[in-house]
Amino acid sequence: MIELGHRLIEAPRRWVVAAEEWLLAEPRAIHGAALCRIGTALSVLGLLVANFSSRDVWVGQASIWAQPVRELSQFPELALLDGVSGDILTAFYAVTIAAALAMALGWHTKAANIVTLVGFIAIVAQNPVVGDEGDNLLRITLLWLLLMQTADFWSLDARRRERRVAATDGSVSAMRQAWDGERVFPPWLSAGLHHVGLIGLITQTILLFTAGGLDKVSQGVWQRGTALYSTMQLPEFRPYPGLSDAVSSSSVVLALLTYVVLLTQLFFGPLLLNPITRRIVLFLTIAVNIVLAVLLALPWSSLAFIALTGLFVSGETYERLDEWLRATAAPVGDWLVLRWYDMQDLSAAVLDRTLWAVVDRVRAGASRR
Amino acid sequence: MPRVSLRSLFIAVAVIMAGFQLVAVTLAALPPNRYSDAAAPRTSYLAPYFTQNWRLFAPSPVAxxxxxxxxxxxxxxxxxxxxxxxxxxxxxxxxxxxxxxxxxxxxxxxxxxxxxxxxxxxxxxxxxxxxxxxxxxxxxxxxxxxxxxxxxxxxxxxxxxxxxxxxxxxxxxxxxxxxxxxxxxxxxxxxxxxxxxxxxxxxxxxxxxxxxxxxxxxxxxxxxxxxxxxxxxxxxxxxxxxxxxxxx
Known part of the structure; x- marks a missing residue:
């Protein structure tokens, strides 16, 4: 009895110790966070670049049809672009594109993440009518990524940090460190914030899939198995009519796709618990997103989903992938550098025989006079 | 030790906020039901930035x-x-x-x-x-x-x-x-x-x-x-x- 009482008194203390060990330990999933950062930024970048030529009709001065929705909307989004001219929209749009590119490259990552988040919300909020669940997901991801350490791998910030550590004694101002995307908080706090962001993002991702799956199985069209077929018949979701018809004419393919969509969404969370089922569900989720990206012309939302899926891949897998990629890419990189030198030699030889020969002749003629 | 107390404070705040957020997002993300409706005033802070669309991939597509x-x-x-x-x-x-x-x-x-x-x-x-x-x-x-x-x-x-x-x-x-x-x-x-x-x-x-x-x-x-x-x-x-x- 005394033992039980003692254990009960000690329990909260043990929980605090366990929470401290988990939350403040070395950051977890930093490879996944880096890949998620790259994929999310590329998704924003792709969406904005693809819509650049029709931006005025989508979100600008000619987005006439979106106006009633904007006026009726109770959604307190950022309204930075309400009623602005085409030139201001273009400038804002270009800054957001540049920020998304910087975020993908990991160049001043935190600053780029903030600008991308604000720019993306402001642009997309101008036309809520044509938004999709990919926008919603991107906004949540960009927000949680702010807390996380996303530039430890595959980023220009990481390269700069390595160079600085090698070259200096590390005495740089905190402001400069913050701008360069380096850690300015004590390591335990950085790790704690990273883990809070990680928990938030992972929770929302799992809930997103589960809730999406639950909603589908309650709908008649999914129960009858015609939901994907109907979507593929709509003009806006059949970029390649021949492909859509080929897929939708096969009951087996339709059934397979329908089941994979439903099962991967409904059981996404539970299947992550075992290493083998985790690999299966991640592979299927990525595969189904690639198929739907092509079939329904939804490349950017699919990329956002795939980027999030990357969070659930283990660090060891990424390290193996990184090693393999570097080993595979090294000869290609060397070959490209050598060809680049060849090109430079060739262009120098051509210039020697053409432009510089003419210049020399002119100069010689001028000096003779 | 001030450092230790700061850590404890951080953990306490993080655990409480993360726990609340988990419950709130769960209630808000699932298809509407009487319990999520009852909790709506307390989960409204999620809008707009944490709101997630639970209708993923056209649950009831137009035909x-x-x-x-x-x-x-x-x-x-x-x-x-x-x-x-x-x-x-x-x-x-x-x-x-x-x-x-x-x-x-x-x-x-x-x-x-x-x-x-x-x-x-x-x-x-x-x-x-x-x-x-x-x-x-x-x-x-x-x-x-x-x-x-x-x-x-x-x-x-x-x-x-x-x-x-x-x-x-x-x-x-x-x-x-x-x-x-x-x-x-x-x-x-x-x-x-x-x-x-x-x-x-x-x-x-x-x-x-x-x-x-x-x-x-x-x-x-x-x-x-x-x-x-x-x-x-x-x-x-x-x-x-x-x-x-x-x-x-």
Whole structure:
């Protein structure tokens, strides 16, 4: 009895110790966070670049049809672009594109993440009518990524940090460190914030899939198995009519796709618990997103989903992938550098025989006079 | 030790906030039910930035093509009143989507607004719908007059406002589009047509193109009443005209 009482008194203390060990330990999933950062930024970048030529009709001065929705909307989004001219929209749009590119490259990552988040919300909020669940997901991801350490791998910030550590004694101002995307908080706090962001993002991702799956199985069209077929018949979701018809004419393919969509969404969370089922569900989720990206012309939302899926891949897998990629890419990189030198030699030889020969002749003629 | 207490404080705050967030997002993300409705006031802080769309990948997809067409009335050189041909604006927009893996979002604005436009119309009573439909072609009422006519029958002011908001936006787009096609014509009235054609039934999907086309249920159409031409700003008209030229 005394033992039980003692254990009960000690329990909260043990929980605090366990929470401290988990939350403040070395950051977890930093490879996944880096890949998620790259994929999310590329998704924003792709969406904005693809819509650049029709931006005025989508979100600008000619987005006439979106106006009633904007006026009726109770959604307190950022309204930075309400009623602005085409030139201001273009400038804002270009800054957001540049920020998304910087975020993908990991160049001043935190600053780029903030600008991308604000720019993306402001642009997309101008036309809520044509938004999709990919926008919603991107906004949540960009927000949680702010807390996380996303530039430890595959980023220009990481390269700069390595160079600085090698070259200096590390005495740089905190402001400069913050701008360069380096850690300015004590390591335990950085790790704690990273883990809070990680928990938030992972929770929302799992809930997103589960809730999406639950909603589908309650709908008649999914129960009858015609939901994907109907979507593929709509003009806006059949970029390649021949492909859509080929897929939708096969009951087996339709059934397979329908089941994979439903099962991967409904059981996404539970299947992550075992290493083998985790690999299966991640592979299927990525595969189904690639198929739907092509079939329904939804490349950017699919990329956002795939980027999030990357969070659930283990660090060891990424390290193996990184090693393999570097080993595979090294000869290609060397070959490209050598060809680049060849090109430079060739262009120098051509210039020697053409432009510089003419210049020399002119100069010689001028000096003779 | 101040460092230790700071850590403990951080852990306490993080655990409490993360726990609350987990419960709140779970309640808000699941399909609506009586428990999530009851908790709504406490989970409202999630909007807008943490709100997540639980309707992932078209849970209940639309099963019909939706098109918006525009037509205008103008005064010819001989003084007679003539109507323009119908312009299929949805087809113009769809050029941004068809045969492109990376399409543009401006490619399906009308198909997305088709629903709200019909809902705002159906929100009016039968008598108000008749008033809205039977506006004269030669002299459509001003917007203020149309509002007064609709309210005279005792319609809900909120529903009339919503209806007029969509009607005005549609009339403005119609005017910009028609001026883009026929810049020299002086428009006196514009109207729109909503056309929806159910997709090929699932059972008929394996037939030839002709068989599939024949199996489609009949399309339904609704023509709006005539509205006053409502041109947008010069910049807006230029943008619409440029979009129309590139994609028609």
């Amino acid at each position: 019909e093509d939706r098109e918006v067409w525009f037509q205008g009335t103008y005064t010819a050189a001989d003084g007679s009143v003539k109507t323009t041909a119908w312009v299929d604006w949805t087809a113009v927009e769809l050029d941004l989507v068809q045969h492109r893996l990376v399409g543009g979002r401006a490619g399906y604005v009308t198909s997305k607004l088709y629903g709200p436009l019909g809902q705002a119309y159906r929100g009016l009573g039968t008598a108000e719908r008749e008033t809205a439909d039977e506006t004269p072609q030669d002299s459509p009422p001003r917007w203020a007059q149309l509002r007064a006519d609709l309210l005279a029958g005792g319609a809900s002011p909120g529903r009339v406002s919503t209806f007029l908001l969509y009607e005005q936006a549609t009339a403005r787009l119609a005017t910009d589009v028609l001026l883009s096609r026929w810049p020299d014509r002086e428009l006196t009235a514009v109207r729109y047509r909503l056309r929806s054609a159910p997709v090929v039934p699932y059972e008929s999907r394996s037939g030839t193109a002709a068989e599939r086309a024949a199996s489609r249920p009949e399309a339904t159409e609704r023509d709006s009443g005539w509205r006053r031409p409502t041109p947008g700003t010069a910049a807006e008209r230029r943008t619409v005209a440029s979009f129309d030229r590139r994609h028609r």
